[in-house]
Amino acid sequence: MGRAPCCDKTKVKRGPWSPEEDSKLRDYIEKYGNGGNWISLPLKAGLKRCGKSCRLRWLNYLRPNIKHGDFSEEEDGIIFSLFAAIGSRWSIIAAHLPGRTDNDIKNYWNTKLRKKLMSSSSSSSHSSSAMVSPFLNPNSQDGKRPFTPSTTIPSSSYNPYVENPNQNPTKSLISNINGYEADDQQIFPLINPNYPQYLSLSNSNNISGTSGVLLNYNMCDHYNNHHSFSTDVSGNRSEIVMKQEEIMMMMRDNHIDQRTKGYEGNFAQEYYSNYNGHGDLKQMISGTGTNSNINMGGSGSDSASSSSSISNLAANKSSSSLLQHKCLPYFYS
């Protein structure tokens, strides 16, 4: 027993739209909108089409400000990076490319970009099945390196976290994912904290980690160049509690984000509220602390803590529960 069709296919026209149909649809929507109901629209507009077909035609072709034609290098980079970060979420990717539709981007990916990626993969010095299909699932035979090596990503790749886009985008994040090592050979575009909420990773069903933050690999350098805080970061443990606003500023400046399943709270607030004198976020960020320990309070799946310096993490020497290795889910489904 299958699902009931959305309309009687014997009574609706199918296939390519004629200019007359386009004109009817455009005129109707410009006058009345879709009225919140695509299903009844064709009847009202005098079209012998399925409502879904009308919706698709409008969204992908007739809607104002649709951009047709070749994609720019910049757009390529954005698509590459977002695909690497979130996979085939075409509607989300389209939201970052004004004038492009999800269908356009999907077609473009399937016909052009994927080949571009594969051809650059095959010419790469790294050779493995994972390189040929770099976005496969973590059960890939090449389990330790299931992601895209930097060599497959054009230099124009978009990295929303890196202020200078010419910086190496592959060094944008320190993390492990689902137990697989993430290193500086792997592209890991970050989700900008200023991005719309729908990009939040916090409710993803794909992950089961407890807590964590996304960290920018450049954060140490960045921090060193932005001494906007007066407390000592020379290596001595500081007992000075930062103001919550400072923490938030620091997080923002260092591109720390908290987008993980299980921990729904406010990292800055929790750090501030639960500060217990045993850690210093600045030390973690600067890598100067020897055993910075941030306890976010709570227990079980709601807790978050760290006992590792960023510098160690940057060198991929140790793991940290603050940087839960399952905190970056969108790579896989």
Add this chain to the structure above:
DNA sequence: AACGGTCTCAACCGCGGATGG
């Protein structure tokens, strides 16, 4: 010019989620 293979992309399909009665 004719043919066959490949590519492109608009359109379709069916599913999951949201919503409202």
Add this chain to the structure above:
DNA sequence: CCCATCCGCGGTTGAGACCGT
């Protein structure tokens, strides 16, 4: 809470365009 309906999405299809021989 259940069910029906609708919307939006991602995967797939296939007609026509394009290209190489």
